[in-house]
Amino acid sequence: MTHARPAGLGRGRIVGVDAARAVALVGMFATHILPLRADREPTLTGLVASGRASALFAVLAGVGIALATGGPRPPEGAQTHLAAGTALVVRGALVAAVGLTLVATEAPVAIILTYYGLLFVVAAFLLRAPRVLLAAGAVLACVLTPVLSQLLRSGLPDGPGEQVGWPALATPGDALLTLALTGYYPVLTWTTYLLTGMAVGRLDLQRPGVATGLLTGGLGLALAAHTASGLLLGPGDGVWVLGAQASVRRYGTTPTGSWWWLAADSPHSGSILDLAATTGSALAVLGAMLLLAHWSRRLVLVPAALGSAPLTLYTLHVVALAVYAGQGSDDVALWLGHVLVATLIGVGLLLAGLRGPLEAVVAAAGRATRQGVTALTARPVDPSTAGPPGG
Numbered sequence: 001m002t003h004a005r006p007a008g009l010g011r012g013r014i015v016g017v018d019a020a021r022a023v024a025l026v027g028m029f030a031t032h033i034l035p036l037r038a039d040r041e042p043t044l045t046g047l048v049a050s051g052r053a054s055a056l057f058a059v060l061a062g063v064g065i066a067l068a069t070g071g072p073r074p075p076e077g078a079q080t081h082l083a084a085g086t087a088l089v090v091r092g093a094l095v096a097a098v099g100l101t102l103v104a105t106e107a108p109v110a111i112i113l114t115y116y117g118l119l120f121v122v123a124a125f126l127l128r129a130p131r132v133l134l135a136a137g138a139v140l141a142c143v144l145t146p147v148l149s150q151l152l153r154s155g156l157p158d159g160p161g162e163q164v165g166w167p168a169l170a171t172p173g174d175a176l177l178t179l180a181l182t183g184y185y186p187v188l189t190w191t192t193y194l195l196t197g198m199a200v201g202r203l204d205l206q207r208p209g210v211a212t213g214l215l216t217g218g219l220g221l222a223l224a225a226h227t228a229s230g231l232l233l234g235p236g237d238g239v240w241v242l243g244a245q246a247s248v249r250r251y252g253t254t255p256t257g258s259w260w261w262l263a264a265d266s267p268h269s270g271s272i273l274d275l276a277a278t279t280g281s282a283l284a285v286l287g288a289m290l291l292l293a294h295w296s297r298r299l300v301l302v303p304a305a306l307g308s309a310p311l312t313l314y315t316l317h318v319v320a321l322a323v324y325a326g327q328g329s330d331d332v333a334l335w336l337g338h339v340l341v342a343t344l345i346g347v348g349l350l351l352a353g354l355r356g357p358l359e360a361v362v363a364a365a366g367r368a369t370r371q372g373v374t375a376l377t378a379r380p381v382d383p384s385t386a387g388p389p390g391g
Contacts, residue, residue: 013308014067014205016290019300021060021307022346023285026339027053029317032109033335036267051267054112055278056285057310058190061116062197063205063286065123072204075127079377085124087370092120094362098315103165105322110184110251113314114164118179118187119194126195131202138195142275145189146262149270152181152188153256160184160252184252189270196279200286211290218283225277229265232273306346309356313342 027049036046065088066074075081096117103111126134153159159182162168168175180187203210254261254269265273292299306313317338349356355363 013304014290014293015297015300015304016211016293017060017063017067017205017286018304018307019289019293020056020286021310022303023289023307024053024056024060025307025310025313025317025342028057028112028314029338029342030335032317032321033338034331046267051274052278052281054185054268055193056282057112058116058119058185058193059197059200059279059282060286061119062123062194062199063201064197065120065127065194066198066201067205069127072202074129074202079374081128082377083370083373084127086373087366088120088124088127090369091362091366092117092124094365095120095311098311098358100164100166100169102315102318103163105319107318107322108325109318109321110160111163111318112185113311115179115183115185115187115190119190122187122191123194123198126198129198131199134195134199134202138192138199138279141189141192141195142279143272145191146270146272146275149181149186149188149253150256150259150262153253156182158253158255159186182253184268186252186270189275192275192279193282196283200283205290206294208291208294211287211294213287214283215287215291218280218285218287221280222277222284223280225273225280226265229263229273229277232263233260301350302343302347305350306343309346309349309359311362312356312358313345315358316345317342 030045030049031053034045035043036050037043042050069075069084069088075084094117096114099111099113099115099117102113126137129137159178161178161182164175164178164183168178200214205211251268252270254264254271261269262271263273264271265277267274289300289303293304297304320338354360
């Protein structure tokens with residue numbers, strides 16, 4: 001079933017991917033506003049969205065990078081890669097600049113965008129990698145980067161520490177250490193999400209079979225990871241070692257005192273099984289949205305409008321929380337208000353045939369950079385050295 005493409009979604013956009021971005025945004029709104037625990041037990045928001053919404057956001061970053069650089073056909077040739085990679089670094093720098101600025105608002109949330117920008121830089125080196133290599137890299141990153149993180153953080157102060165804002169750039173080494181290793185969304189372990197998303201973005205996402213595979217495979221991976229964690233920390237005596245800390249919400253990293261932390265699946269623990277479970281849930285959400293869009297684009301048109309401007313709407317959400325965090329208010333009403341306003345803005349942009357303003361600026365900068373690098377690296381033929389006609 002096909003339908004005319006609304007102008008605001010733009011030529012070439014895959015509405016199922018945009019709808020999945022809407023799920024990530026709404027989930028992040030919920031984790032920022034609604035309580036995650038009550039009486040030491042996770043709330044519904046904690047169970048459903050905590051750790052999963054931000055992971056979905058990161059996986060979709062990888063998907064978007066792959067789609068913006070050829071989809072199933074990655075860049076060919078060193079010059080094309082250089083132009084696309086440089087453009088991606090510029091886009092990442094602008095996204096990071098927005099994140100650094102949002103930290104200055106002192107909103108009561110952990111800002112993801114600066115980490116997100118650094119992931120763009122990592123992705124710039126991987127644009128020509130085939131999807132099989134990207135998928136294998138995601139598996140290796142899931143297994144090895146938590147181990148490497150435990151080793152590298154041994155002896156360092158517990159994270160996540162202060163958020164990285166503009167003043168932190170006065171000591172760039174410390175800022176990079178926080179972003180890469182000890183912060184809320186450490187790029188070392190989050191490379192798992194980036195590689196997964198890039199591998200998925202190199203698939204033909206318009207095929208229903210791909211969407212079905214993402215849905216079923218993602219659900220299976222998430223279930224297997226949670227089951228393995230339960231077995232290791234229960235019958236495997238991991239809980240006996242970690243005690244009550246095993247279920248505590250972690251912010252980016254876990255303590256380095258015990259290797260049992262690698263078996264935890266608590267939100268943001270950055271463990272092997274946490275990365276596997278949240279990667280699985282992200283793939284399942286993306287697969288579900290792609291299937292819904294295949295059955296009928298109308299089913300996902302509104303969420304796709306919301307998800308087509310994630311940078312703009314995330315930024316407005318954080319600014320709104322900085323102005324009014326909702327102390328003493330009805331948390332559910334505040335969350336619904338954020339979702340409603342974001343939806344209205346997304347639909348308004350769709351009807352006007354416009355991109356989100358921040359998305360437009362970042363895309364224009366990336367496009368100009370790519371064109372500039374392409375022009376600089378083009379090699380005009382010197383007529384004095386050219387061979388004879390037909391030679």
